[in-house]
Amino acid sequence: MNLETLILNPLILLLIIAWTLPWKGVALWKAAKNSHKWWFIALLILNTLAILEIIYIFYFSKPKPSHQKFGSEGKQK
Secondary structure, X not given: OOHHHHHXXXXXXXXXXXXXXXXXXXXXXXXXXXXXXXXXXXXHHOOOOOHHHHHHHHHHXXXXXXXXXXXXOOOEO
């Protein structure tokens, strides 16, 4: 099976789209939510069959822990 057969087969294309689209959607949503502008642009432009999206979701989209326990007036929240 060569590359041309894979590309021209509608079932394979549908499976690729069904695999990639949810990952891309979640990764773009998390990048926008976390204000990661450059990640958002890279995820939007690059098509890596969801590899980059999965890496971003599980390793880079974790919110940074907040160490702020007190408000600006020194009162505990």
